[in-house]
Every structure is written in C-alpha cells, then in structure tokens.
Amino acid sequence: MxxxxxxxxxxxxxxxxxxxxxxxxxxxxxxxxxxxxxxxxxxxxxxxxxxxxxxxxxxxxxxxQGKRLGRPPASQVLLHAARDLVLAGVPVAEAARRKGVSRATLQRFLHAARASA
Structure with missing residues (x-):
C-alpha cells in the first residue's frame, strides 16, 4: 500500500x-x-x-536479548595478513580486496596499529 x-x-x-x-x-x-x-x-x-x-x-x-547488531567483526588474522601486504608495498585497497576485508576497516586497523606503536 x-x-x-x-x-x-x-x-x-x-x-x-x-x-x-x-x-x-x-x-x-x-x-x-x-x-x-x-x-x-x-x-x-x-x-x-x-x-x-x-x-x-x-x-x-x-x-x-544480548544479540550482536551490525556487521560481524573483521578477522584479526585477515587484518594482520592485509597489513603485511601493505607493509610489502601493496596499496591498502588492493590488500583489503585480496584478504576480503573492507578498506575502511583495514585503514582503521592500520591507524590504530600506528597509534599504539
């Protein structure tokens, strides 16, 4: 209607x-x-x-009811693997695509890793 x-x-x-x-x-x-x-x-x-x-x-x-809302968290294993690709010179977008994580999530992960280092 x-x-x-x-x-x-x-x-x-x-x-x-x-x-x-x-x-x-x-x-x-x-x-x-x-x-x-x-x-x-x-x-x-x-x-x-x-x-x-x-x-x-x-x-x-x-x-x-305690249900998780939103997208499930990205795999830390995949984020670390994507980070290794970026450190090897692969562009962030390509590394994210190859490992199946979102570009924005990978960028936040990289930024957090730099901030804590």
Missing part, C-alpha cells in the same frame, strides 16, 4: 493525473485532488512512522 501511495504522490508531483478503474473516487485531477493528495501524504507519513517505531522496537528487543 505504501509504495502505491508513494507512486501516486510522485505522479502528482510530476503533474501526471491519476485515474483508477477500480476506485472511481481516486481521481487526482478533479476538485477533490487537494484532499486526496493530503490524505495520501498523511497515510504515507503514518506508515513511515510505524515502520520506524517497529524498527526501533526490534533493535531494542535484540539489544535486551
């Missing part, structure tokens, strides 16, 4: 009249156009609000 509402709102924004064969009342070109657009906008906003609330509640429940 939300995607249909968003589509109608987007079409209205583009100036495309919307007419429904099944729902005769759905005519965004008639005198009720401002009312329909306002109602569609309100419904879409309410759906979005409910989605955000459900997402936050789910995350909070997972935290209470």
């Amino acid at each position: 939300v995607s249909a509402i968003q589509t109608v709102l987007e079409l209205d924004r583009l100036g495309v009249p919307v007419l429904s064969v099944r729902e005769g009342w759905l005519d965004t070109s008639g005198p009720a156009r401002p009312l329909l657009v306002a109602i569609f906008g309100w419904v879409a906003e309410q759906e979005r609000t409910r989605l955000i609330e459900r997402t936050k509640a789910g995350l909070e429940r997972a935290r209470r």
